[in-house]
Amino acid sequence: MQSVGVLALQGGVAEHATILRKLNFNVIEIRTPDVLDYISALFLPGGESTTLLFLMNRWGLTEQIQRMGENGFPIFGTCAGAVLLSSSISEMEHEIRQESLHLADVKAIRNYFGRQTRSFIEDLSIQGLEDTFRGVFIRAPLLQPLSERVDVLSSVDDGPVLVRQDNLWLSSFHPELTSDDRLHRLFLERSGLLSREE
Amino acid sequence: MKKTRTEGTWEAKAGLARMLKGGVIMDVVTPEQAELAQNSGAVAVMALERVPADIRAQGGVARMSDPDMIKSIQQIVNIPVMAKCRIGHFVEAQILEAMNIDYIDESEVLTPADEKNHVYKFDFKVPFICGATNLGEALRRIGEGAAMIRTKGEAGTGNVVEAVRHARSVLGSIRKLKVTPPEELMTIAKEMGAPYDLVKYVHENGCLPVVNFAAGGVATPADAALMMQLGMDGVFVGSGIFKSGNPEKRARAIVEAVSRFNDPEILAEVSRNLGEAMVGINISTLPDEERMADRGW
Numbered sequence: 001m002q003s004v005g006v007l008a009l010q011g012g013v014a015e016h017a018t019i020l021r022k023l024n025f026n027v028i029e030i031r032t033p034d035v036l037d038y039i040s041a042l043f044l045p046g047g048e049s050t051t052l053l054f055l056m057n058r059w060g061l062t063e064q065i066q067r068m069g070e071n072g073f074p075i076f077g078t079c080a081g082a083v084l085l086s087s088s089i090s091e092m093e094h095e096i097r098q099e100s101l102h103l104a105d106v107k108a109i110r111n112y113f114g115r116q117t118r119s120f121i122e123d124l125s126i127q128g129l130e131d132t133f134r135g136v137f138i139r140a141p142l143l144q145p146l147s148e149r150v151d152v153l154s155s156v157d158d159g160p161v162l163v164r165q166d167n168l169w170l171s172s173f174h175p176e177l178t179s180d181d182r183l184h185r186l187f188l189e190r191s192g193l194l195s196r197e198e
Numbered sequence: 199m200k201k202t203r204t205e206g207t208w209e210a211k212a213g214l215a216r217m218l219k220g221g222v223i224m225d226v227v228t229p230e231q232a233e234l235a236q237n238s239g240a241v242a243v244m245a246l247e248r249v250p251a252d253i254r255a256q257g258g259v260a261r262m263s264d265p266d267m268i269k270s271i272q273q274i275v276n277i278p279v280m281a282k283c284r285i286g287h288f289v290e291a292q293i294l295e296a297m298n299i300d301y302i303d304e305s306e307v308l309t310p311a312d313e314k315n316h317v318y319k320f321d322f323k324v325p326f327i328c329g330a331t332n333l334g335e336a337l338r339r340i341g342e343g344a345a346m347i348r349t350k351g352e353a354g355t356g357n358v359v360e361a362v363r364h365a366r367s368v369l370g371s372i373r374k375l376k377v378t379p380p381e382e383l384m385t386i387a388k389e390m391g392a393p394y395d396l397v398k399y400v401h402e403n404g405c406l407p408v409v410n411f412a413a414g415g416v417a418t419p420a421d422a423a424l425m426m427q428l429g430m431d432g433v434f435v436g437s438g439i440f441k442s443g444n445p446e447k448r449a450r451a452i453v454e455a456v457s458r459f460n461d462p463e464i465l466a467e468v469s470r471n472l473g474e475a476m477v478g479i480n481i482s483t484l485p486d487e488e489r490m491a492d493r494g495w
Binding site: 008009010011012013014015031046047048050051054055058059079080091093094096110111114115116117118119120121122123136137138139156174177 | 204211213236241
């Protein structure tokens with residue numbers, strides 16, 4: 001059985017783990033760098049990006065995850081996780097200077113759609129999926145590609161919300177808050193960890 | 199394809215709470231404190247004029263904070279900003295929603311505005327968190343639309359004993375309900391005064407349908423880790439941080455402790471040399487009328 005990691009410092013960890021276990025993966029919760037060697041892919045969950053970054057630095061995870069991402073290791077970041085993967089971060093209301101893993105050529109604009117009262121649900125068309133996918137957007141970022149290496153897999157009227165740069169997948173929305181495993185499955189298939197279902 | 203976007207749904211309300219799990223939410227009374235909280239790894243801040251320890255000390259009617267004060271905090275931090283309304287005061291809630299607050303705490307720390315009814319929370323796009331001392335109370339609040347639950351504890355005392363009592367009560371009842379035969383559920387719903395469908399949900403799923411945080415009396419990294427090991431999803435720290443000797447150090451230490459709550463060696467490391475904790479109050483010396491946990495029902 002292959003193992004997939006979920007960064008387990010804060011946020012929607014259990015939700016990713018539930019979907020991955022249903023897909024028959026062994027789930028390893030990542031809190032320290034020593035267990036990173038045992039996984040074949042990594043999920044960075046939703047949560048607060050400032051908190052996640054603070055804790056990744058504190059527990060010595062930042063550099064190793066950065067190195068893995070640079071070397072083609074499959075990483076999927078959802079919402080705050082996507083912010084962490086982006087090379088540039090801004091915010092709608094505030095001037096911010098926020099560090100990140102600087103892995104994908106993407107500018108993440110945090111809280112693009114507004115505060116919590118503007119959080120929304122929208123059905124998305126996603127490249128690679130036949131039927132629409134229920135997108136749960138919570139204080140979500142917009143993900144603007146900064147180079148041609150980035151493919152846009154789904155957009156709303158405002159701009160891109162699911163993008164891929166080779167081994168790195170970033171979503172504005174929370175596939176882990178639905179019971180729909182198709183996007184997790186698509187990422188794992190394209191990363192060579194799951195064979196396509198007929 | 200025509201795109202349909204819906205805001206303020208249950209999924210979006212309860213979903214934000216899910217993203218706060220494993221995090222620490224800190225009470226702040228100034229923009230400076232809010233910034234310090236964000237830099238120390240808080241997942242959200244609770245903006246209020248007085249922390250519970252001061253509300254206790256000063257007495258009088260405690261109300262919703264001045265909108266300008268809340269706004270000054272919204273302008274400084276980019277993490278979610280929560281604020282409190284009085285129990286049953288749906289107009290304070292409307293005002294907070296109009297200010298685009300991210301979460302409303304319908305809180306017993308403020309003086310209740312209605313002694314019989316809580317706010318009907320389904321009327322709002324903004325999500326609500328409510329306190330509970332036992333499972334029946336938690337399910338009543340969820341039945342009215344609360345998208346997140348917390349223990350009441352005894353706010354402003356720096357004493358974790360009531361939070362532990364409430365956490366054990368809620369989690370213990372959930373464990374019992376899980377193994378209760380289905381024919382007994384209706385009677386339990388009647389005795390608890392809780393909606394039957396929610397009692398049935400807990401029986402079938404073995405958990406609340408919403409996230410459940412600890413609050414009220416958490417003052418040290420060890421307190422926070424204790425609540426996490428008991429099975430809570432995250433921690434509120436009210437007076438515990440900014441009423442202590444070194445708020446910045448303590449704030450960071452509590453965030454670190456919650457992220458590694460099962461690792462005693464780490465807990466030992468982060469607990470070192472934090473300066474003085476808030477003084478604290480022994481609950482048994484607290485007169486009944488000063489107990490905030492008895493407010494709400």
